[in-house]
Amino acid sequence: DVKVTQSSRYLVKRTGEKVFLECVQDMDHENMFWYRQDPGLGLRLIYFSYDVKMKEKGDIPEGYSVSREKKERFSLILESASTNQTSMYLCASTEGQTYEQYFGPGTRLTVT
Amino acid sequence: GQQLNQSPQSMFIQEGEDVSMNCTSSSIFNTWLWYKQDPGEGPVLLIALYKAGELTSNGRLTAQFGTTRKDSFLNISASIPSDVGIYFCAGYTSGTYKYIFGTGTRLKVLA
Numbered sequence: 001d002v003k004v005t006q007s008s009r010y011l012v013k014r015t016g017e018k019v020f021l022e023c024v025q026d027m028d029h030e031n032m033f034w035y036r037q038d039p040g041l042g043l044r045l046i047y048f049s050y051d052v053k054m055k056e057k058g059d060i061p062e063g064y065s066v067s068r069e070k071k072e073r074f075s076l077i078l079e080s081a082s083t084n085q086t087s088m089y090l091c092a093s094t095e096g097q098t099y100e101q102y103f104g105p106g107t108r109l110t111v112t
Numbered sequence: 113g114q115q116l117n118q119s120p121q122s123m124f125i126q127e128g129e130d131v132s133m134n135c136t137s138s139s140i141f142n143t144w145l146w147y148k149q150d151p152g153e154g155p156v157l158l159i160a161l162y163k164a165g166e167l168t169s170n171g172r173l174t175a176q177f178g179t180t181r182k183d184s185f186l187n188i189s190a191s192i193p194s195d196v197g198i199y200f201c202a203g204y205t206s207g208t209y210k211y212i213f214g215t216g217t218r219l220k221v222l223a
Contacts, residue, residue, distance in 0.1 A: 004154075031209065033211075042115050042213050042214075042216070043213045056209065090155070098162075099145075099160075100145065100160045101211055103147075103154035103156070103157075104154050105153055106152070
């Protein structure tokens with residue numbers, strides 16, 4: 001079974017803090033993604049990566065950055081957290097041949 | 113961003129009933145995916161479809177890739193209380209790295 005894990009299920013941070021969200025997948029997938037999910041807005045793509053050290057902006061990259069130093073790990077960084085970044089953050093990975101996308105359990109981030 | 117239209121938005125059904133929902137798009141896709149998401153959890157992949165007209169089952173779940181490649185359908189037979197959750201579709205076109213997600217169907221099962 002594909003397993004995507006995220007470093008925290010719940011996080012509470014203060015405005016202005018730097019926040020790191022970690023994601024690890026164990027299936028040697030090439031592609032990894034970060035989404036945020038908000039009521040009424042659905043899933044929105046922040047960044048994705050199709051290879052180590054490669055990254056592409058998604059639909060809402062502002063205020064975020066990412067890092068992929070190893071194939072199995074994709075990190076999302078909030079450089080200076082703001083209250084409008086309070087959300088559910090979902091990491092996903094995709095096998096290159098089948099396009100099946102597998103999600104992690106999510107991190108519920110609250111910025112106060 | 114773009115979202116796919118899912119219908120119905122929500123539904124209450126009695127335990128044991130069959131459920132049908134669908135997802136429509138203005139664009140064609142190479143792949144359709146169906147997910148279930150429980151509150152506070154990440155989406156879980158239920159079924160993947162790769163070919164127009166394809167019908168695929170996973171236990172009590174059956175999904176179809178529409179022949180126009182612009183829609184997909186999910187059926188749940190003999191629903192049980194643990195089927196409660198939000199079901200959503202996703203469409204993918206190869207080479208784009210972009211998955212377009214549906215608005216979701218919230219299912220509530222009455223025992």
